[in-house]
Amino acid sequence: MSAIVFSCFFLLSILGLPIAHALVIGSTVAIGTSERGSLSLVIEQMVSQVGSFPLLAIPFFMLTGSIMMGGTLGRNLLDLLSTLMARFHGGPGQVGVVSSTIFGGISGSAVADASAIGSLLIPWQKKLGYPPGFAAATIAASATIDILIPPSIPFIIYALVSQTSIADLFVAGILPGMMLCFGFMAVCYVVGRSRGFQREKRPINGRILLKELGYSLPGVLLPVLIIIVLRFGIATPTEVSVMATAYALAVSLLLYRDLSWKRALECVQEAGLATGVVLLVIMASSVVGWIVTFEQIPAAVTAWMSTYLSSPWLIILAMNLILIFLGMFIDLPAAVLLVTPIFLPLASSIGMDGVQLGVMMVVNLAMGLYTPPVGTTLFIASSVARVPMGAVVKEMMPFYGVALLVLFLVSYVPAFILKG
16 A cells, blocks of 8 residues: 555656645545555544644734734844844844744744745845845745744744644754754855855934834744743643733734734634645644554664664664655655654664754754755745746855755764753
């Protein structure tokens, strides 16, 4: 059955069918042509997988991001960062990196980040004389920091499959996310200085700076509050997501007063559509996961790698190479759901903690979001910048270098994985 599933999946994906639909069709064909299962299994597995309480955190975190970053707060935050950083070498590019890092602490969605921040910053950077390809590359790469800084939608999905603590994963993602942030900022600085990119030279107005800081503070505080509440066990991740949405509503209604009924409806629709896409992938992947487990593929892969790969570092390298390849063609949530049941026992056999495996997988697959041919943030950023994807990839090389360095550290140095 597994051979039929993956053959149908890759064929349908090449033909342009959405990932979730390709998975459902492949699973249905595999089970329908086998005598070891009935078609009712497809429905049973799809429904049972999305009945998990922690999954409720996904729509609430997405709604929080839509409410806070789609209004006055998002603009104030960008104004503050522009005031503080635009006068440094590569400063306008660094504004995008830091914006993504803070935005990640609110929504946890790389696609939302690339769309929202890219549409604001890329035209501004182009007006300052930045090459469109570099402006798009900065946004495409930095948008993926979102999925490491808590709250993180991919971490919630990984926790669902691996039975790992969501709170532990959230804490563990902070250091790799910050390393990517500082690394990408360094790339912007070096490139901006070496190529003489224009920067802001007007002096900072202290009164305006304090005003922007005051208006931006609620957004900056939210990710800190999330970590504190989770770290001290005050609430579960799902409860925290509801609290975050309530916080966003209170800030938008009472402080900024920019939440009309029309915008509230738009935010709900946006969060609902994004959640529906994620849940459909989860439902489709659950059937494939059942087939893979039923045929004992995880045990077979573990036995094969343990036999032919002589040391743990080679096994980790093999896992990373497989993930890099999959990330180039498959969306991150689908890849996490498909690969986790196979890699989890393999990681356990070499003494790798489940939290470290989750961080390694997310850091790795995040690169796939800005790697051709199916890079989501790469496609969004190049579209906003109105520049060919090849020009963006050319400017992306130093960002790939930083990401690979961080991947190496989280893969082979457990000290870089903070424990909750």
